Amino acid sequence: MNPTVMAWRAGWSRGVIELRQSLTNAGDLFNHFFWPVLMLGATFFMRDVSFGQSGFTLGALALPSILGMNAAMSMVSMSQQLTADREDGTLLRAKATPNGMIGYLTGKIISVSGGLVVDLAIFLVPGLFIISSLAVDDASSWLTLIWVLVLGLVATLPIGAVLGSVFVSARSQGLLQLPILAMIAISGIFYPITALPEWVQWIAQAFPVYWLGLGMRSALLPDSAVITEIGESWRHLETIGVLGAWAVLGLVLAPIVLRRMARGESGSSVAARREKALQRTG
Amino acid sequence: MTDRAVVLHVEGLRMRYGTTDVLRDVSFQARQGEVLCLLGPNGAGKTTTIEIMEGFRLRSAGQVDVLGTDPARGDEHWRARVGIVLQSWRDHGKWRVRELLEHLGSYYRAYSTEATTRPWDAQRLITAVGLTEQADKKVRMLSGGQRRRLDVAIGLVGRPELVFLDEPTAGLDPVARHGFHELIEGLAEEGETTILLTTHDLAEAEKLADRILVLEGGRIIADGTAAELARQIAGEDEVSWTHCGRSFRQSTTESTRLVFELFKEYGEAIGDLEVRRASLEDTYLSLVRQAESEGAAR
Numbered sequence: 001m002n003p004t005v006m007a008w009r010a011g012w013s014r015g016v017i018e019l020r021q022s023l024t025n026a027g028d029l030f031n032h033f034f035w036p037v038l039m040l041g042a043t044f045f046m047r048d049v050s051f052g053q054s055g056f057t058l059g060a061l062a063l064p065s066i067l068g069m070n071a072a073m074s075m076v077s078m079s080q081q082l083t084a085d086r087e088d089g090t091l092l093r094a095k096a097t098p099n100g101m102i103g104y105l106t107g108k109i110i111s112v113s114g115g116l117v118v119d120l121a122i123f124l125v126p127g128l129f130i131i132s133s134l135a136v137d138d139a140s141s142w143l144t145l146i147w148v149l150v151l152g153l154v155a156t157l158p159i160g161a162v163l164g165s166v167f168v169s170a171r172s173q174g175l176l177q178l179p180i181l182a183m184i185a186i187s188g189i190f191y192p193i194t195a196l197p198e199w200v201q202w203i204a205q206a207f208p209v210y211w212l213g214l215g216m217r218s219a220l221l222p223d224s225a226v227i228t229e230i231g232e233s234w235r236h237l238e239t240i241g242v243l244g245a246w247a248v249l250g251l252v253l254a255p256i257v258l259r260r261m262a263r264g265e266s267g268s269s270v271a272a273r274r275e276k277a278l279q280r281t282g
Numbered sequence: 283m284t285d286r287a288v289v290l291h292v293e294g295l296r297m298r299y300g301t302t303d304v305l306r307d308v309s310f311q312a313r314q315g316e317v318l319c320l321l322g323p324n325g326a327g328k329t330t331t332i333e334i335m336e337g338f339r340l341r342s343a344g345q346v347d348v349l350g351t352d353p354a355r356g357d358e359h360w361r362a363r364v365g366i367v368l369q370s371w372r373d374h375g376k377w378r379v380r381e382l383l384e385h386l387g388s389y390y391r392a393y394s395t396e397a398t399t400r401p402w403d404a405q406r407l408i409t410a411v412g413l414t415e416q417a418d419k420k421v422r423m424l425s426g427g428q429r430r431r432l433d434v435a436i437g438l439v440g441r442p443e444l445v446f447l448d449e450p451t452a453g454l455d456p457v458a459r460h461g462f463h464e465l466i467e468g469l470a471e472e473g474e475t476t477i478l479l480t481t482h483d484l485a486e487a488e489k490l491a492d493r494i495l496v497l498e499g500g501r502i503i504a505d506g507t508a509a510e511l512a513r514q515i516a517g518e519d520e521v522s523w524t525h526c527g528r529s530f531r532q533s534t535t536e537s538t539r540l541v542f543e544l545f546k547e548y549g550e551a552i553g554d555l556e557v558r559r560a561s562l563e564d565t566y567l568s569l570v571r572q573a574e575s576e577g578a579a580r
Contacts, residue, residue: 003358003392010388088374093436095338097389098362129528218509266338267368267448268329274371 008106015110022115036123039066042190044130051192054228056221058191060133061228064220065189067120067145068212071152074113074116075160075208081108081175082164082265086261087277089270095262105161105258112160113153121148130240135222148215150238154189155208155243158250165254182208188214192228201230208246211239286313289444289476295344297330297500304330305500308344312493315473317535319491320480323570326497328448328480331385332448334476336366341572350443362400365442367450367473370433379413379432380404382421383439390440401439409463411435415444427458434465438475445469448481452488459486466490484566496566498573512565520558539560 020265043066085091085104092208094100116191128136135141167173186200187209193201206211217225218234226232290312299304305327312318320328333339335345337353337360346353351360374382387401396399408417411431416424424432430450437445450466451459467490468476481487487494488508496504496511504511512580519537523530525548534540544552 001392003389006392007389010385013388014385017377025376085373088373089368089371092368093373093386096336096361096368097386098358098393100386103389116331150398165578174375196575266336267366268333270371271369 001039003099007102010099011103011106012110014103014107015114018107018111019114019118020199023118029234031106032119033122035050035070036119039070039123040126040130041244042066047130051228054225056133056220056225058130060131060221061192061217062190063124063127063131063226064216065125065213068148068152068214068216069184069187069189069218070119070123071116071149071216072156072209072212073180074112074153075156075163076177078102078108078157078160079116079164079176079210080170080173081112082161083167083170083238086164086168086265087170087270087273089274090264091262092267092270094267101258101262108161109157112157116153133222134141134220137221141219144219145216148219149214151240152208152212152215152241155214155250158254159208159246161255165257181208182271187219194228194230199233205230205242208243211242215239286315288312289349290318290478291345291347292335293345295331295334295346296342297327297334297339298302298342302470303500305341306361308500308502310495310505311500312476312478314476315470315478317430317470317479317490317492318492320478320497321484321487321491321494321566322480322497323482327500328482328497331497332446332478336446337361338365341492359393362390363443364441365437365445366432367437367445367447369449369452370421370429370436372422375420377421378418379415379421379424380408382432383407383435386436387439388557390480393440398441400441402441404439407435407439410468412461425456425458427461429453430458430462431465434462438469442475443475444478447477448461449480449482451481451483463489474527483562488562496569500569501573503573504569508562511569512560512562514565518564518568519560521556522558523555529554 020034022135043059044062046062047057049058050056051058051061057118082091091104094104097103128134163176164173167176186196186204187207188196188204189209193204196204214229214235218231218239219237226234229237287312292311293309295305295308296303308327308331310318312443320331322328330339334341335348336355337348337356340354348356349360349363353360356364361374377385383404387404390400405417408414411434413428413431413435416428421429421432424426434447437447447466451462454462463486466479470477470490470492479490491508493505493507494511495502505512506514518533519533521532521537521540523533523544532540537559541555541557545557
């Protein structure tokens with residue numbers, strides 16, 4: 001069989017194994033539940049707060065938006081895992097294995113997306129009991145949810161890989177959180193974006209978080225909710241355009257940056273980081 | 283051994299960082315089935331040399347040929363024939379031993395040939411490195427010695443023709459070190475796999491290597507079997523004796539002659555005579571010292 005195809009298959013099983021590991025250990029399970037449960041709490045308190053004259057509650061508007069935000073956050077998990085794997089030598093092992101980098105990346109995509117689907121379900125299933133005004137009886141709602149999610153992942157995972165290669169240490173990964181939180185704050189997740197000043201709206205529309213939120217709202221909210229959106233439209237074409245642009249950017253940059261990062265990996269570079277980490281802790 | 287194929291050929295290898303030469307004019311060869319040991323003090327350039335051969339580092343100048351390929355241009359097929367024993371730290375901590383070996387082995391299946399079935403069977407490998415009881419344990423639960431055994435197993439899983447080990451016993455306790463030596467000796471006995479390892483431990487080099495290369499200050503200052511090295515540099519024997527209640531001690535390369543002269547001169551008045559032959563350790567130390575002073579003079 002073709003070695004590359006074999007590496008994809010190895011990567012698939014790698015992803016499945018990693019996903020299983022993250023669902024069978026206490027620390028990772030806590031991480032899986034922490035944010036969804038916190039978000040459920042927020043949704044619960046917003047369930048009866050109505051947004052202006054729209055006839056919708058903030059909870060109903062926020063639930064799909066939070067789904068979109070979570071999907072965009074897979075960018076962060078990708079980035080963080082890449083940094084961690086580089087630091088501890090996982091990536092070097094992949095490099096020492098024939099086609100190991102293909103397998104590694106395939107595995108990472110599987111495990112991060114799989115983990116995301118689990119996180120989304122943890123949030124969405126109880127969420128549907130809290131918020132009753134969602135349009136979920138229709139197959140087309142779920143179809144929209146799926147294409148938005150898939151497109152969102154294609155847009156955000158490669159960018160996450162780029163960030164993970166550029167921000168080399170766990171500490172700089174921490175710094176990366178700040179702009180990401182700012183991006184979430186202006187992306188109309190917890191409060192409709194039309195309530196924000198117009199120039200802020202323009203900034204938000206440059207990033208994937210807003211569009212993932214919009215896409216999810218278009219999937220799960222009744223059509224009448226469209227009045228809370230910019231231009232009173234779900235703007236599917238624009239969603240595809242912006243997320244598609246991020247996808248292209250990521251898919252072009254990621255192989256270049258990843259290759260460059262991998263080239264620098266060797267036993268001594270991992271040893272140097274280990275030395276540094278041991279000094280920090282010891 | 284000399285009729286075996288050359289699997290490793292390094293000629294005039296140089297590595298320069300900025301204006302400092304870390305390696306200068308390093309040349310050596312290894313033949314199939316040989317255990318070659320790069321011995322030298324810390325900072326001598328051992329790791330740099332091995333990483334260039336692994337294809338993880340680009341050299342400044344010189345010719346390097348590993349299994350017929352320049353490692354700087356080694357493709358995945360070449361990669362499948364080379365085993366690298368990395369020192370694990372905390373990677374794959376959640377994986378179970380057998381699971382990890384089976385997974386990493388699966389990448390080599392595409393490179394199986396009629397002559398060489400790849401990869402090794404995970405269970406067989408686990409038995410060979412003595413991790414049978416830990417096969418279903420998580421990697422992070424292993425002791426330092428067990429982890430290193432797993433590292434070796436991972437390096438071997440693709441059934442490589444050539445294995446690189448950089449400071450494989452650094453940080454191991456004596457028992458684990460001994461177990462590790464047995465593992466390498468067992469592998470060497472089969473005579474199929476060429477092994478290149480680095481160490482700063484002379485006893486380890488003497489125990490494992492068919493041939494020792496002494497690297498100091500970025501140059502190879504000696505190349506040969508342990509016995510050849512001892513002969514190459516006539517290390518000084520130490521002769522001690524007593525005469526008239528006083529102790530004497532003298533270093534010489536001509537210990538037999540010195541003893542003969544002593545008896546000729548003092549006859550039975552000589553007591554507590556002791557001749558200590560130059561050990562490989564003395565040879566090594568004098569080699570390194572000599573190279574250091576030459577390096578400083580330049």
